[in-house]
Amino acid sequence: MTTGTTKAVDRFVRVGDLKLHYLEWGEAGAPPVIMVHGLSGNAHNFDNLAPHFVPRYHVISVDVRGRGDSDWAADANYSNDAYVADLEGLRQSLGFERMALVGTSLGGRISLTYAGTYPDRVERTVLNDIGPEIDPRGGSRIASSTRDAVTTFETMEEVLAWHCEQRVGFSSLSDADQRTVAGYAVKALPGGGYTWKMDPAVRTDPRRPDPETSWNLARGIPGPVLLVRGGISDLLSPETAQRMVAEMQDCRMVEVPGVGHAPTLAEPEAFGPVMKFFSLA
Secondary structure: OOOOOOOOEEEEEEEOOEEEEEEEEOOEOEOEEEEEOOOOOOHHHHOOOHHHHOOOOEEEEEOOOOOOOOOOOOOOOOOHHHHHHHHHHHHHHHOOOOEEEEEEOHHHHHHHHHHHHOHHHEEEEEEEOOOOOOOHHHHHHHHHHHHOOOOEEOOHHHHHHHHHHHOOOOOOOOHHHHHHHHHHHEEEOOOOOEEEOOOHHHHHOOOOOOHHHHHHHHHOOOOOEEEEEEOOOOOOOHHHHHHHHHHOOOEEEEEEOOOOOOOOOOOHHHHHHHHHHOOOO
16 A cells, blocks of 8 residues: 555554554654544555654554454454443553544444543544444445355455455545455465455444434534545435534534545545644645
């Protein structure tokens, strides 16, 4: 992927019973920003964005439990509460008093819940194509594609082809970036071929946050929120996005035309506002 002027460092941290992997850009002591990927993503999903925060910010992009190079949950607990507890454990382990959050899809849901639960610990939040409730169209599509996903591949070309097929019309990633993202999402099998790094139990965990509870949490977030919506997103409806702007304490929205779920945040319509939101432009 195209990056800025600095390279990420791979690190691991123990949070409860799990060893979580994260990528780090910048220096300790700078204001921290934690970036959280989507359902089937991983920490490398922010490789295009994170370097632009350096040197002003200290950026952490985490593999959530069951993804990337982080441990799988022994009890197969992939509830929102578990993700939020992991994020709080990560904050404590890294010694951050306050931090900013950037979350895409599932990562945005985690960030919204965390910011509403611990408002004094979050300085500002970017929510990428996610809100307190999910448009049933996108929810059904993602549930179906996740449940029915191919689990093994003979070659990396097959991995890439499947990855691109799932994102037709929904992602603005270039072919080169598609290849990189797909490569980080799989691991080699001992006998040859590839399989997903993601714990298969993630695909069958039915637990979702209650929308009413999520709305209450969203309304309780005092710090500024930048909401990014894909212009043709089937997961975050225009009505939900407009309601968020109206009901949250300090929420502004930008749309990325022609992009579905979810923007990469590298698109000019998203990148510029994100940089301004963090006083980087």
